[in-house]
Amino acid sequence: MILFFQPVRSIFIHCYDYLGHTDRVWSVAWSPNGNLLASCGGDKTVRLWASTSDKEWICTNVLEGTHKRTIRSISWSPDGRQLATASFDSLVGIWGQEEGEDYECVATLEGHENEAKSVSWAKSGTLLATCGRDKSIWIWEVGTDNDFECLSVLQEHTQDVKMVMWHPTKEILASASYDDTIKIWKEDDDDWYCSDTLKGHESTIWAIDFDKTGEYLVSGSDDKALKFWRCFPPDNREGIITDRNEPKWKCICTLSGHHQRCIYSVSWSKVHGRIASSGGDNTVRVFEQEESTISDDMTDTTNFSMIASVTSAHGVVDVNCVQWYPTDKHPNWLATAGDDGIVRIWQLVEE
Template sequence: MTTRLYQIAELKGHTDRVWSVAWSPTGNVLASCGGDKTIRLWVSNSDNEWICTNVLEGTHKRTIRSISWSPNGRQLATASFDSLVGIWEQEEGGDYECVATLEGHENEAKSVSWAKSGTLLATCGRDKSVWIWEVGTDNDFECLSVLQDHTQDVKMVMWHPTKEILASASYDDTIKIWKENDDDWYCSDTLEGHESTIWAIDFDKTGEYLVSASDDKSLKLWRCYPPENREGIITDRNEPKWKCICTLSGYHQRCIYTVSWSKVHGRIASSGGDNTIRVFEQEESTISSNMTDKTNFSMIASVTSAHGVVDVNCVQWYPTEKHPNWLATAGDDGIVRIWQLAED
């Protein structure tokens, strides 16, 4: 039996490169954003035709780099090269309005992520900082902390799937894990091992594992070891320790810009500067109740020239059991594509 990835939809409408795509929590809406300073919302009808239902524009003056849905699906947050973070809310009629703009980053805002609780928002940027915002009532957002431990441009922030723990990836080749203690946010661990910029990160569904994508053309899988763990991994200051348990290299010919770890079936998708999508699955021989240091993933499907001859900037697995094998991608060709993973 072979597994293959094939395209089922091509969504056209953006007039510049598409930087990011994000499924709503239920998967009913796909949001995309890009260099044309707009956000587009897409839905499929009963005939599986994709329609752009909303174009959100007018707030950002430069490229919109990142987009994130609130856990309840009622709001969108956008990070732009104009240094602003926009908060968009759906009105009763179905239209969306920008109800808040968050200021503070000195220049390009690169990524935005909404915590599972819905009460926290994280942003990061070229100014080497990570900001944590508290989501208040009436669209009031208060900055709780500005974290400046990274020494270079911060490319991405991502919240843990269940806890208020934040990961950030940087041009300084590290990932940092952030936690809160008595209203003070601090770096609890720094993950080192990549040889170049880390462009993207994603947690698995449990939050015990993390995958990172780098300019060094490799993916790394990290495991969180709690204090007094059975494996004997040394932990400092009674803090969990993250350790690399697997490196996937030799699959991408150029830098890897994006990675997505499915919260439904556990497969990992990656892509980047070589225009190729790769899908990885944990090998049966290494599956147990927990992954170990001997965990291996193997490639089960790939697509070359996924967006023609241009970079693929984002891959995102569908979030629920409804269409678990759907994968959305965004490219420099200005097109959003939807793929399906199928077994023949």
């Protein structure tokens, strides 16, 4: 099956379908080297997909039996040897593979009082973050022999925490919530604290992602807007006031009118820097950062423009997740997950 993005700047996307899930697919995640694509969903399973060619992917493993309810989120460890899953049964599963063996659940993390919504593995590989409907964020230390110890439980959000995401190079965590805020978390003497709260969205924030430097953050919300945030260090040249010698995050750009319903997912490519978004209006959009300009008063003006879009990306159903390929081998590949139970891989092509 081949679908096309509506051409914007003469850019379009081919699509390939991968079937297997028997319920909606909530999330997809590429392994760090891009050799595997993991998907999870309402059928309580994780499927691993491997390529036999650029146009053919096959399901090589089905991970099941551990979770009793929907698997909402998945995250690969930085070395690609393990996979973490967050489920509505409140458990977090850790899956591993011995050489030549199938993947199996090697640990389950308990603590959330109800639905676990998101899981994210820090770049260092030593920390794992989870969040859930119980308004809490858990920070886990990754030990040897599949031993995970809870280091801290963070409870400053006033509503469900929808997503957690680690900074691409530092052990700094961002969280997005039903309370319409994003919080930035840091460690100080073995104690985790909220260093900044980002306000501006008018409704639930479903998705966040950093750019490759960690200086910028994008967020998608139920208010149908994308917001781009920049981190300003103390004594910045723009004159942004910072508190307690902490960096300050400020919204530098808001994009509205591109999505007609809730934005469920955003992905900022760590290769070419483009941003993809998807949501309840069945569309996928791709945005590109324009060259920043500095005014006489040292104000940094940053804009983002849409360069490609596709309607009915998964027929008439929600597009729950969008993820760019992680390396420069196939930098223009994009994976999506939909309520139709289908995983799709798209290719962005410039003529």
